[in-house]
Amino acid sequence: MAKCNKITCHWLLILSIFPICFIPSFSDDGNTDAKILIKFKSYLSNDTALNNWKEAIAPCNGDANNWFGLICVNNTIFGLRLENIGLMGVIDIDTLMELSKFRSLSVMNNSFDGPMPNVNKLVGLKALFLSANKFSGEIRDDAFNGMKYLKKVYLAENEFTGHVPQSLVDLPQLIELSLEGNRFEGHIPDFKQKEIRVLNLANNQFEGPIPESLSNVDPSNLAGNKGLCGKPLEPCKSSKKHTNLIIAITVVAVAALAIIIIALSFLFFGRLAQTSEYKVAQDSKAQNKFQNYNTGLKEAHPNDLPDDFKKENGDLHFVRKDKERFDLHELLRASAEILGSGSFGSTYKAVLLNGPSMVVKRFKQMNNVGREEFHEYMKRLGRLSHPNLLPLVAFYYRKEEKLLIYDYAENGSLASHLHARRGLGEAGLDWPTRLKIIKGVARGLAYLYKEFPTQMLPHGHLKSSNVVLDHAFEPRLTEYALVQVINKNHAQQYMAAYKSPEVTQYDRTTKKTDVWCLGILILELLTGRFPANYLRHGKGNNADLATWVNSVVREEWTGEVFDKEIKKSCKNGEGEMLKLLKIGMCCCEWGVEGRWDWREAVGKIEELERKG
Template sequence: MELSGIIDVDTLFELSNLTSFSVIGNNFEGPMPEFKKIVWLKALFLSNNRFSGEIDDDAFEGMRRLKKVHLAENEFFGYIPKSIAELPKLLELDLSGNIFQGLIPQFHQKNLNFNVFDLSNNQLEGMIPESLINQDPSSFAGNKYLCGKPLTKSCNATPNVTFEFPSPRPKPNRHTLIIVITVAVIVVASILAVLFIRGRRPIKSSKKLIKTTLHTNQSAYNTSGAQSIVILTNDLNKEENGELNFVREDRRNSFDLQGLLRASAEVLGSGSFGSTYKAMVLNNNSGKEEAMVVKRFRLMNNVGKHEFYEHMRRLGSLSHPNLLPLVAFHYRKQDKFLVYDFGENGSLATHLHGRNNGCMLRWPTRLKIIKGVARGLAYLYTQFPNQRLPHGHLKSSNVILDVEFEPRLTEYGLIPVMNKSHALKFMAAYKSPESSHRTNAATEKTDVWCLGILILEVLTGRFPANYLSHGGENNADLASWVNTVVREEWSGEVFDEGIMGIRNNNNGSEGEMLKLLRIGMCCCEWDLESRWDWREALEKIEEVKENNNEITRDYDDNNSNNSYSYVSDGDLYSKATSFTNDDFSFPLTGNS
């Protein structure tokens, strides 16, 4: 069913009769969910998804009824958790097609007559435990460093090797020594020649589907938590090269593809388009490590290679304080990798909906973020005047905050290169009212609708539930909720608790918050004729102040002679006469 998102184990825990859980063949990503909370589970099927990461050793601890565990064809790495090998009733185990490493643990079940047992196509190594020597050899295929029965490959040494000093040997005579030195020189010279020839050839990439994984050095991971991005490639293709294509001249050749792939990295998140990593890359020019964001896009085959290159260069030419700059990209037929600068404070969504639930974002900071977002969006409108959706995916998780909490938009301008069917299901612009009845009629005001939803999200702290729906079935849940609360009286009842601390100081900021709330509603108008365009939205947002007595700046992105003036609480909303949806409507007036 192409399901994705978060598997809420806590909700599943409430289903006391749940004994089998299967999401085989979907699009779930991220780490292994904590299924061990559901101790009565008998069968778990997660195969053919995009789960990744290391599975904790105790991930299956206490699941004494579990009989079937199918995790095949994901991107799990690290050691096979010992708690799997200790499941007392295990009858089926399929871990094939992952990147599990290290030794196979000892299986301690009393009866080892598995109905299904498959560890093939991983990176396991060492001697197969004696308890598994009666399994079919195909269960271990594709692990080239495994040895021992039932495989035909014998082990030259046990996994736990002890080293001893060798006993003294007689000194070689002069003739033998000359032969040894000559052979060594020839071998070294041959190796250098091969490396020189290979170094002059272009690096070629995979002809097959490329699987991006996190390849972990186990000892390093346990001490530092560092991970490395590795692209597994097979079957070199003459048509493609392994270059990192820089789109900004000032960053050209600051690092290369191999340097990026070797960099220590961590997963920042997974979404409907792919995964996002933070990579610490060594800058060849400065000699210092710098943080970069690597976004992997799986479904970006809407255009050919030449058109894709041209569009990426156009995105790379954009320059604005409120855009996260695109630095480079890597092209493959099945996967595209975009490299951006790093925002030190993470995404706006994390601050609004993370552990702190936005409580650290006070009103001045939220206002600064909204103004920056509006300026960045307005810039995109000027740079893509003929494109209906200059951003296309504006939402809180695509607003990155720098060290000063200045917002930077990301994933902008990608509509022309996205697969249309995937864009219709997942991109924020296609959750708008005009796209809600499978008409897909995005307009030049659709990005403004996304801006309005973002304003309401920032003020209320509520996540827009309509973004979770896939395909045209949509209703403006967040806007409707705000409408329901304030339609009788415009009050601060809807505001997030994190904003309330400032509002309760009675310093005149509540009126400014209400102004911004009305602006958000005008940007979310279901009626396109009444919905503001980007120019009017930017103008009104710039007029909002931290409090009623603040001197505000008349902002002009292209004018150095900006003026300052007092802004009154006049008839700010004379143009928008009403807010409507399927159920109700009410008038908007300047003093309502």
């Protein structure tokens, strides 16, 4: 059995109700690091989340952290992950310089303000996450000088101004850069790094032509900059030449053409009027054709499905023999409603005339997959059959985008029951229902692991919005096994698995990465809290929910983390809830080696079924 080393002794306390826990001794190095961090903390305010930073306790225990917010590797402090805890004050870079192996700093979503910290003093830094604070002003041009190991820079959602510093542009190992939501201005610099995979410059004040090296980035990563032009956005307008030669030629040309212009003016305006009348007639014809076409998906979202879908011959490809056949034309004519618009595209509920309700998912981020490869892979997905998978029924292929058609689940997504519906006054899910849901999710995930034994991410996007519930509240996994066909850059920015600690810190997925997603889902289901990191593009804010749960359990030794709705519905079952909480925390253990694998996680959840 693998060990969940960060919390093992704590859970012996909870389950055995012993009053004390073994605290490992630590070396002189550990003692020195503790003093350094206590000094660093002294410059912070609103730091109640750091109350367990005490010199009597070793900061690290192997790869596990005893102090909140530390990233530990071999009993050494590798980094700080102090996110979403309202910190203020000064980030004392000079003190952090005393940590010999310090490589990662994240203070995202706090209340730090003032100018950019002097991070270039941390010459060994590999990852810097300062997003969602109140930093402001221009960043010095030499702010990143000498940081030859720096790979990830996240400065989004601050108040930075001025030009992008050249030292940032020149970082030799830069692979991820997030600057969106600031007030950077001027021309976008030409990033030459060949390995860069995340580059988000949206919602700033950039202007001018986009460098050719960025012509293939996702347009959404450049949106919100009104002055930008060029591929992948709108083409740039031709600029005027203002040299003396051009002025002279223009004057001569105007004089020479003046008589011709006057002579032809009536003919010109006559033809212009004819052209305008023709254009109005054509526009009216096109509008009538559109209005008379259908009242289905196009009415639900007038600009969503492209016009040329109407030219197709209903070439839907069915992957299940037990489903009623229909063509694309019937699907477009079906009454429809938009269920949501996520990171991959829009999702619709389509009610076919005298037929069943279907879910239509539109994917725009699969255009790197060839037709034959896509057809074969969809047929493979169509052969999957499990009670806890939402079955793929059919698909439609276009180079620019794809449609996947699934069965419809009557009770919507798990996320809507945990969050949105309760906000509208509906009762929350009770404990027996939540236990049934997590059992089904675990079984569905286990089936995917068995069906895709060679894939690192058999699901890849496991989260509460991708768990839907049928009429009996049985869970069905959706958007599963799509990592193989989603464009890599888009997957790395948006898919849940790519927000795991091993991807954030070490740029690698493992066979336990989907288990981390399962752990986060368990904690979300038990606490009723939404994992805010899933709302952010790219990586950086990983286990904020797991960190919060761990800190509360470790300090209070109670079940206070549980959603009030399940505590009301489960008078004698808190012991089972605590066991599931332990399973969730062992599934999202920060270190991969200490994290449970899928077999152990599913086995422990099945034991809850037998004892529940």
